[in-house]
Amino acid sequence: MKIFVTGGAGFIGSNFIFYMLDKYDDCKIVCIDKLTYAGNLSTLSPVSENENFRFVRADICDREAMYSLFESEKPDVVINFAAETHVDRSIDSPDIFLKTNILGTAVLMDACIKYGTKRFHQVSTDEVYGDLPLDRPDLLFTEKTPLCTSSPYSGSKASADLLALAYFRTYGLPVSISRCSNNYGPYQFPEKLIPLMIANALNDKPLPVYGEGKNVRDWLYVEDHCRAVDLIIRKGRVGEVYNIGGHNEMKNIDIVRLICKELGKGEELITFVSDRKGHDLRYAIDPTKIHTELGWLPETMFKDGIRKTIKWYLENKNWWETIISGEYRSYYEKMYGDREVIK
Numbered sequence: 001m002k003i004f005v006t007g008g009a010g011f012i013g014s015n016f017i018f019y020m021l022d023k024y025d026d027c028k029i030v031c032i033d034k035l036t037y038a039g040n041l042s043t044l045s046p047v048s049e050n051e052n053f054r055f056v057r058a059d060i061c062d063r064e065a066m067y068s069l070f071e072s073e074k075p076d077v078v079i080n081f082a083a084e085t086h087v088d089r090s091i092d093s094p095d096i097f098l099k100t101n102i103l104g105t106a107v108l109m110d111a112c113i114k115y116g117t118k119r120f121h122q123v124s125t126d127e128v129y130g131d132l133p134l135d136r137p138d139l140l141f142t143e144k145t146p147l148c149t150s151s152p153y154s155g156s157k158a159s160a161d162l163l164a165l166a167y168f169r170t171y172g173l174p175v176s177i178s179r180c181s182n183n184y185g186p187y188q189f190p191e192k193l194i195p196l197m198i199a200n201a202l203n204d205k206p207l208p209v210y211g212e213g214k215n216v217r218d219w220l221y222v223e224d225h226c227r228a229v230d231l232i233i234r235k236g237r238v239g240e241v242y243n244i245g246g247h248n249e250m251k252n253i254d255i256v257r258l259i260c261k262e263l264g265k266g267e268e269l270i271t272f273v274s275d276r277k278g279h280d281l282r283y284a285i286d287p288t289k290i291h292t293e294l295g296w297l298p299e300t301m302f303k304d305g306i307r308k309t310i311k312w313y314l315e316n317k318n319w320w321e322t323i324i325s326g327e328y329r330s331y332y333e334k335m336y337g338d339r340e341v342i343k
């Protein structure tokens with residue numbers, strides 16, 4: 001099987017490539033990545049010599065480049081991880097989110113139709129469902145929950161999901177969609193909550209918690225997500241959406257406190273800052289469908305996954321220190337420099 005993995009130089013895409021090349025001897029992977037600020041070729045160095053792996057630097061919005069790649073490589077399956085992914089950046093500059101996340105997805109699906117690709121899998125997010133109230137733990141997102149987005153990021157991801165379902169119905173393109181909750185693990189870009197807090201704590205810098213830190217996310221170890229996507233492309237039904245999540249809801253402040261504890265840092269580093277605009281309160285996935293249909297269950301408990309993750313960031317300082325010493329510094333200044341400290 002030959003798989004195109006778009007966005008494979010990013011966090012989840014790279015973990016997916018490692019997972020697949022490790023698990024299957026007969027799986028060929030072509031990684032297509034534009035190498036935006038979030039993509040990092042050094043992340044893929046563990047597989048750069050693998051004969052089943054090829055890297056191509058290209059933009060999924062570039063129709064000509066995509067068609068020529070599809071024509072020469074003839075993939076069996078396309079898995080679209082490529083996206084602009086950071087909510088805060090989408091609030092600041094939505095344009096690139098609309099371009100990559102919506103138009104890029106359409107270009108890939110057009111290419112799949114033109115070259116007869118047998119499966120297009122869209123990696124989506126639980127954020128397309130909007131949020132849930134904090135005081136209703138009985139409510140969870142199911143695949144039938146209406147789309148109701150809050151940020152330009154989630155709006156763009158929901159648009160791509162709707163387009164994918166439209167391509168299934170109108171053109172018969174064999175699509176599937178997965179909507180996963182928050183991932184954590186190795187190689188996550190340090191703009192996201194967990195790696196940002198680890199890096200700042202290690203550098204004894206303030207830990208900027210938005211609002212009161214009461215917002216809830218449903219955390220899943222990245223390898224469990226990768227295993228779910230593999231199952232869906234092999235055994236999942238086309239035209240279907242699968243939620244992925246492991247019933248692991250946590251308040252942001254509890255995660256930050258846990259990181260301080262694991263790193264032996266004092267909680268005085270925690271700084272409450274002005275909230276994210278439109279900040280979603282709570283995400284919580286009901287994974288019943290993927291469990292009953294495909295037998296998927298998460299394998300990594302949060303207490304183990306967070307320790308493995310912290311250990312990885314301690315052992316791979318070079319990876320994230322290179323990132324945070326580059327253009328990330330101006331991003332950080334813009335995002336946090338003028339932010340009001342509220343407590």
Ligand code: NAD
Nearest residue numbers: 007009010011012034035036038039059060082083182183
């Ligand atoms: P990431 O930001 O770490 O990586 C995104 C990758 O896409 C980068 O390598 C970047 O260079 C590449 N890319 C961006 N624009 C591109 C373009 N136009 N053409 C080609 N490549 C491009 O993202 P991530 O956290 O690994 O997320 C991967 C996917 O999973 C995204 O679609 C995201 O919406 C989805 N998702 C993420 C999470 C999460 O918690 N991180 C949860 C659920 C779903």
Ligand code: DAU
Nearest residue numbers: 085086087125126127181182191192193208209210215252
């Ligand atoms: O739910 C899946 C989504 O999870 C993915 O689709 C997105 O691509 C991914 O970025 C993530 O979105 P979130 O907005 O939930 O993740 P983030 O790490 O940015 O923030 C997690 C929570 O932590 C959120 O409530 C905001 C808060 N936060 C975040 C940062 C970066 C802080 O309090 N302080 C921070 O500095």
